Amino acid sequence: MSTTATTRPIQDYTAKNYKSDLKPIWCPGCGDFGVVQAIYRALANIGRPPHEIAFVSGIGCSSRIPGYTTAYGFNTVHGRALPIAQGIKLANPDLLVLVAGGDGDGFSIGGGHVAHAIRRNVDLTYIVMDNQIYGLTKGQLSPTSRRGLVSVTSMYGSIEAPVNPLLYVLGYGAEFVAQGTPADMSGLAKVIEEGIRFPGFAFINVQSPCVTYGMDDQQLKAQKALMQPLESLNHDASNSLAAMGLAQQYGEKLYTGVFYRKGTPSPTFEGTARARQQELGAGTRPRAQVLDLFKLKK
Amino acid sequence: MNTDLVIGMAGSGGDGIVSAGESLLTAAAIEGYHGVLAKSFGPQIRGGESSFRLRLSTTKMLNTGGTLDIAVALSWDDFLRFGGELPVGGHTTVVYDSITKVPIDRIPLVGVQPIEVLAVPIEQMARETGGSERAKNTVVLGLMAGWLGIAREPMMAGIRKRLAKKDAEIIDKAVKAFHAGFEYASAHPLTSDRKMAPPAKASAKFVVDGNDLCAAAAIVAGCDFFAGYPITPSTEIMQFLSREIWKYGGTVMQAEDEIAGIGAVVGASFAGKKAMTATSGPGMSLKTEMLGLASIAELPLVCVNVQRGGPSTGIPTKAEQSDLFQAVFSAHGDVIRPVLAPVSAEDMYGITIEAFNIAEQYQSPVIILSDQEVGQRKETAEPIDASQVHIINRRVPGAQELEKYVRFRFTESGISPISHPGMPGGNYLASGIEHNEPGAPTASGEMHSRMNEKRLRKFRPLLDRRDLFIIDGPPDAPIALISWGSVAGVAIEALQIAQQQGLKVKLLVPKLMYPVSEAIYADFFLSVKRGLVVEQNHQAQLFRLIRMFVDVPSGMQTLAKSGSNPITPLEVVDRLKQITLALQQGKDREPSEV
Numbered sequence: 050m051s052t053t054a055t056t057r058p059i060q061d062y063t064a065k066n067y068k069s070d071l072k073p074i075w076c077p078g079c080g081d082f083g084v085v086q087a088i089y090r091a092l093a094n095i096g097r098p099p100h101e102i103a104f105v106s107g108i109g110c111s112s113r114i115p116g117y118t119t120a121y122g123f124n125t126v127h128g129r130a131l132p133i134a135q136g137i138k139l140a141n142p143d144l145l146v147l148v149a150g151g152d153g154d155g156f157s158i159g160g161g162h163v164a165h166a167i168r169r170n171v172d173l174t175y176i177v178m179d180n181q182i183y184g185l186t187k188g189q190l191s192p193t194s195r196r197g198l199v200s201v202t203s204m205y206g207s208i209e210a211p212v213n214p215l216l217y218v219l220g221y222g223a224e225f226v227a228q229g230t231p232a233d234m235s236g237l238a239k240v241i242e243e244g245i246r247f248p249g250f251a252f253i254n255v256q257s258p259c260v261t262y263g264m265d266d267q268q269l270k271a272q273k274a275l276m277q278p279l280e281s282l283n284h285d286a287s288n289s290l291a292a293m294g295l296a297q298q299y300g301e302k303l304y305t306g307v308f309y310r311k312g313t314p315s316p317t318f319e320g321t322a323r324a325r326q327q328e329l330g331a332g333t334r335p336r337a338q339v340l341d342l343f344k345l346k347k
Numbered sequence: 348m349n350t351d352l353v354i355g356m357a358g359s360g361g362d363g364i365v366s367a368g369e370s371l372l373t374a375a376a377i378e379g380y381h382g383v384l385a386k387s388f389g390p391q392i393r394g395g396e397s398s399f400r401l402r403l404s405t406t407k408m409l410n411t412g413g414t415l416d417i418a419v420a421l422s423w424d425d426f427l428r429f430g431g432e433l434p435v436g437g438h439t440t441v442v443y444d445s446i447t448k449v450p451i452d453r454i455p456l457v458g459v460q461p462i463e464v465l466a467v468p469i470e471q472m473a474r475e476t477g478g479s480e481r482a483k484n485t486v487v488l489g490l491m492a493g494w495l496g497i498a499r500e501p502m503m504a505g506i507r508k509r510l511a512k513k514d515a516e517i518i519d520k521a522v523k524a525f526h527a528g529f530e531y532a533s534a535h536p537l538t539s540d541r542k543m544a545p546p547a548k549a550s551a552k553f554v555v556d557g558n559d560l561c562a563a564a565a566i567v568a569g570c571d572f573f574a575g576y577p578i579t580p581s582t583e584i585m586q587f588l589s590r591e592i593w594k595y596g597g598t599v600m601q602a603e604d605e606i607a608g609i610g611a612v613v614g615a616s617f618a619g620k621k622a623m624t625a626t627s628g629p630g631m632s633l634k635t636e637m638l639g640l641a642s643i644a645e646l647p648l649v650c651v652n653v654q655r656g657g658p659s660t661g662i663p664t665k666a667e668q669s670d671l672f673q674a675v676f677s678a679h680g681d682v683i684r685p686v687l688a689p690v691s692a693e694d695m696y697g698i699t700i701e702a703f704n705i706a707e708q709y710q711s712p713v714i715i716l717s718d719q720e721v722g723q724r725k726e727t728a729e730p731i732d733a734s735q736v737h738i739i740n741r742r743v744p745g746a747q748e749l750e751k752y753v754r755f756r757f758t759e760s761g762i763s764p765i766s767h768p769g770m771p772g773g774n775y776l777a778s779g780i781e782h783n784e785p786g787a788p789t790a791s792g793e794m795h796s797r798m799n800e801k802r803l804r805k806f807r808p809l810l811d812r813r814d815l816f817i818i819d820g821p822p823d824a825p826i827a828l829i830s831w832g833s834v835a836g837v838a839i840e841a842l843q844i845a846q847q848q849g850l851k852v853k854l855l856v857p858k859l860m861y862p863v864s865e866a867i868y869a870d871f872f873l874s875v876k877r878g879l880v881v882e883q884n885h886q887a888q889l890f891r892l893i894r895m896f897v898d899v900p901s902g903m904q905t906l907a908k909s910g911s912n913p914i915t916p917l918e919v920v921d922r923l924k925q926i927t928l929a930l931q932q933g934k935d936r937e938p939s940e941v
Contacts, residue, residue: 071776071787103618103768108779116776116788121768123617124778124788125610126640132574132607136614136622137768139598140572144618144768165603322598331596337733339563339591343553344730345377346508 062096064089071116080257081111081178083231088114088147088176090234091241097145104147105134107154110185111178111257114149128158131166131175135318138171142319145245146172152179156192156212167221167250169318174244174251179214180259188262195300200262215296215308218252219289224311225251226292228304232256232273236305243307249314256303272303279306287312348544350405352495353412355433356487357398358421360391363484368399369725370488370505372554374498375403376727379549383836384725385411387432387911388664396425398433400913403495405546409691409836411724413915415439417494417541418461419487421469423447427455431912435459440539442490444469444483462539472527482524489528496542499529553728557692557721558625560728561651562587564699565623567733569740570649571597572622574611576604576630579663580719581653584625605633609650613637616646617777619743619767621703625651628670629659632677638712639678642802644777645755645765647706647741649699651715653722654832656911665911666719668832669884671892674714675861681799683806685709686861688716690817690835693728695721698858701815704739709805710765716860718883720833741765749773754786757797761805810864818871820846820853826926827871827878827903828854829893834883834914841881841919848920850927860889863896877902877926881919885909902930 067089075081092102102120106112108127115122125133130148138146155163155177166173182200183189189202192212199206218226225247229237237255244251256272258264264272284306285291292309295302354371358364365386372382381404389395400411414436420426420443426433435441435456443454445466454464467490473482485506492499506525510518562584565573573588575581589599602608608624615622626634631652641648654670656662674686685705689698698715706713744752744764749772756763766773775786781795782788789795809815817835820828820842828845830838835856842854855871857864880890880903887907893899906922908914 098771100771100774101769105614113788116778119774121617121774122776122778123614123644124776124780125613126636126779129606129610129637132602132610133614133617135600135607136572136574136611136616137618138614139600139611140615140618140620140622141769161603162607165607169600318600319598322593326593326596326598329594331594334594336567336569336595337736339566339595340553340731340733342563342591343555343560343728345373345552345554 062093064093067092067099067118067120069117069119073117074113075110076261078260079110080180080231080259081114083234084111084176084178084237084255084257085114085117087229087231087234087237087241088118090238091245094242095145095245101143102145102147103134103137104149105130105137106148107150107159108185109151109154111149111151112154128154129162130154131159131162131173134173135166135169135171138173139319139322142323147245148173148175150177152177152181152193152214153183153191156214156217160192163218164221167218167223170224170249170315171319172249172317174241174253176241176253176255177214178255178257180257180263181211182259182263184259184262211300213296213299214254215299216293219293219296219309223252224249224309224314225307226309227252227307228254228256230256230276230303230305232276233305236278240307247310247314249317275301275303277302277304279304279308286310348540348542349416350544351412352403352416352541352543353414354401354403354417354419354491355398355415356419356421357396357426357429357433358483359425360389360393360395360397361481362397362421363481364397364421365399367484367487368401370502370509371491371498372401372725372727373505374501376552376554377501378498379546380405380497380543381407381727383408383411385720386723387429389428390664396428398429400433403543405544408840410840410916411913413913413917417442420444421483423449423455435461438462438539440537440541441465442467446470463537465535467531472531473524476523476527477520482521485521485524486528489525490532493529493532494537494541551730553730554725555692555728556583556723556725557689557695557717558583558653558723559587560692560695561625561699561715561717562591564696565649565703566592566595566597567736568700568703569621569738570623570703571620572612572615573597573624574600574602575608575624575626576602578605578627578630580655580722581625581627581651583722584651584653605630606637609634609637609648612648613641613646616641616648617644617767619769621647621707623649623651625653627653627655627663628657628661631670631673635677638684639680639682640779641712642678642682642684643779643781645710645763645802646777647710648712649702649706649715650712651717654716654718656909662911664719666833667884667909667911668718668834668882669888669909670716671860671884671888674716675892681803683803683862684712684714685806685809685859686714686716687815688832688858688860689721690832690856690858692721692724692726696731700736700738704737705809707741708739708762710741710762716832718833743767743770744773753784755782755784755798757784757801761801806862809859809862810866812859812864813867815857815859816867817854817856817858821851822853823874824851824853825874825876825930826850826852826923827875828852828881828919828923829878829889830856830881831860831889832882834881837914837916837919838881840916841923844916844920845923850923852923863892865896868893868897872897872900875900877904877930879904879906879919879922879926881906881914883908883914
């Protein structure tokens with residue numbers, strides 16, 4: 050787990066510096082292998098030493114990712130990675146904080162937290178590996194499963210409409226929203242890097258297919274055919290309405306790249322908190338002084 | 348002259364009842380009296396009903412006593428909604444607003460003949476002097492100042508201060524309302540003597556409530572992060588910190604729910620900061636999964652449960668001690684989470700510091716089991732000397748340990764040095780999943796067993812912490828009195844009365860509720876034949892918890908009552924007398940030999 054890379058100059062970091070010795074438990078062919086590679090690459094381009102990175106996840110196949118990096122990792126409980134990640138960032142705003150999870154972790158059990166992480170605009174990069182199925186519990190419906198999908202909990206076809214993760218986060222006011230797929234590794238690494246560099250909450254949806262309970266070879270091919278880089282559409286990423294229009298095609302098209310990047314990012318929670326602490330004279334008085342508030346005032 | 352008086356007052360939500368109680372307490376405290384002010388509310392925000400019980404004394408006490416000496420009803424409907432919380436007895440002076448127009452013989456105090464009953468034109472005086480019925484509470488303050496013979500000047504100053512931001516006319520009216528009450532009291536002396544004797548030692552005091560003091564103590568202990576979700580009766584903790592913590596470099600996050608609140612606290616602790624959350628019963632239910640995570644990831648945090656009546660939404664505004672089982676047992680798996688219970692608002696300072704120290708030392712969540720009474724009552728306290736405070740910080744790895752850092756290393760104490768993000772060489776994977784010494788996930792039964800053993804063993808030193816127990820009375824006494832939390836203040840006084848009456852009783856109050864120290868209890872029970880466990884819940888939760896771990900003398904009984912009616916010291920003494928008599932006569936079950 051520990052790293053020896055801490056004293057090197059920043060420009061020396063390569064993907065290898067972020068890869069731990071732990072062997073992934075994923076099925077052969079799982080999309081998440083590509084995602085973790087893209088994360089290593091993005092981190093190498095950023096060049097922060099691993100000990101300054103906190104990588105948080107919930108529960109699920111994709112949530113194992115922090116363990117496969119040399120960063121400080123926290124594999125937490127189902128659906129709650131975002132609150133924990135916010136606590137880390139607010140406690141130490143100097144850290145680079147990444148969050149990883151699946152579509153069930155993020156949009157079923159943890160769905161309520163997404164809105165509030167966005168609302169607080171804590172500077173996190175949230176990478177959701179969206180495979181439209183529950184893999185770790187062996188093939189149940191997920192919140193992004195398409196209507197009609199036959200799974201072990203929808204033997205006659207799903208009756209529910211899927212959550213649209215892109216519209217969901219855009220609707221709550223996320224200021225950086227992108228999508229990628231391990232089928233286009235360099236494109237994925239690029240949007241992750243951009244997300245990390247974005248000064249505020251960044252959301253990256255990754256179409257990372259489950260090869261065991263999700264797509265067969267033919268479906269994988271079909272998915273690749275849907276892929277289209279947003280760059281090729283001349284999409285203006287600063288236009289949130291245009292981003293929403295494109296996001297509505299989730300499930301029909303697989304656009305990759307940045308849907309939305311706010312031109313002037315809003316202040317972050319932690320940035321404002323720091324300013325408030327300084328304004329109120331933090332560090333200038335002994336803590337015991339707070340007890341003066343209980344003195345009787347004649 | 349009296350050395351001790353209990354005053355109860357009730358009215359509707361907008362009558363300023365609680366603010367009148369606070370003014371009276373503060374004024375009395377300035378004159379050197381001791382006081383405990385319990386507030387009680389109905390469920391409504393405006394309208395509704397509210398009340399206080401204020402006990403003033405020339406000496407230190409930790410409970411609000413029994414039957415009222417003075418009962419003040421601004422309206423009988425509101426007063427009677429508090430039923431047994433404001434008990435009127437044969438020695439009570441009953442004062443009510445004559446505007447209620449209830450004939451004296453029809454006052455609904457069923458089966459009680461108070462010593463005197465006075466109809467006072469409270470609202471009329473308020474209108475005549477203040478121009479509005481909102482000055483009723485100020486008129487009552489004047490009445491009390493007159494009848495009790497205390498606190499006239501400080502009360503006037505208090506009124507002026509409270510209204511400092513209003514214009515001069517309003518202040519002038521308030522002062523007139525106060526004088527009207529005071530003069531009425533002079534012109535209508537009570538037949539029963541309600542004058543307070545001078546205080547034994549007039550010294551400067553603090554006026555504290557448990558929630559605010561908990562928040563302040565957290566700052567003193569080094570807490571730099573708080574996240575929580577508003578819930579009665581714990582919310583004042585978050586409110587205090589959201590005002591003060593920034594001044595000391597900390598941050599408060601009002602979370603979207605209780606889970607996110609403790610989640611952010613877990614994260615902040617992982618990042619190396621001391622962190623706290625606070626809630627009440629229903630919120631505690633939501634937090635339990637995260638408590639388990641913090642236990643297996645060995646992360647320090649403090650979680651306060653200001654208990655209210657349960658289960659579910661229960662009675663949000665009133666005290667109960669019914670979450671002990673939950674605090675001790677609610678997270679799944681083999682795990683110990685230390686649980687501490689304060690005995691008074693003043694005690695919250697020491698308990699909160701201790702909670703942080705235990706959390707940091709043993710890298711574990713620690714639960715503070717407060718309750719509505721401790722949390723929201725106001726009481727006089729001795730000034731706190733924070734220079735004497737002993738602060739423990741988590742042990743971080745040294746340079747040598749960081750050369751080949753192993754986060755969960757098996758050590759003799761079970762405690763392994765803990766790094767945090769930002770610390771070069773300390774990188775590790777924390778997880779809720781079982782792990783090996785370096786932190787890698789494992790499904791090995793053997794490793795799980797060894798890790799469980801490590802996580803349980805590290806708390807062993809807590810079992811010798813006699814300082815976390817109040818033990819009083821003759822060591823060889825055959826009668827035991829045990830209580831905890833806010834009700835312990837009743838037991839402490841009952842012990843004094845019982846001893847004055849010649850009963851051979853000794854007292855034990857655990858502040859460390861869990862883990863249960865078998866040795867400390869067993870030692871206490873050595874001389875005990877019979878006894879009483881007093882607590883405010885229905886199942887006698889402490890009594891049963893002790894019996895899980897300790898061979899309890901078979902003559903132990905319980906005085907366990909749920910609901911918000913106060914258990915009184917005299918009620919406890921009566922039971923102790925019965926128990927003593929039974930022991931002398933060899934009646935009821937023979938106690939087993941210990």
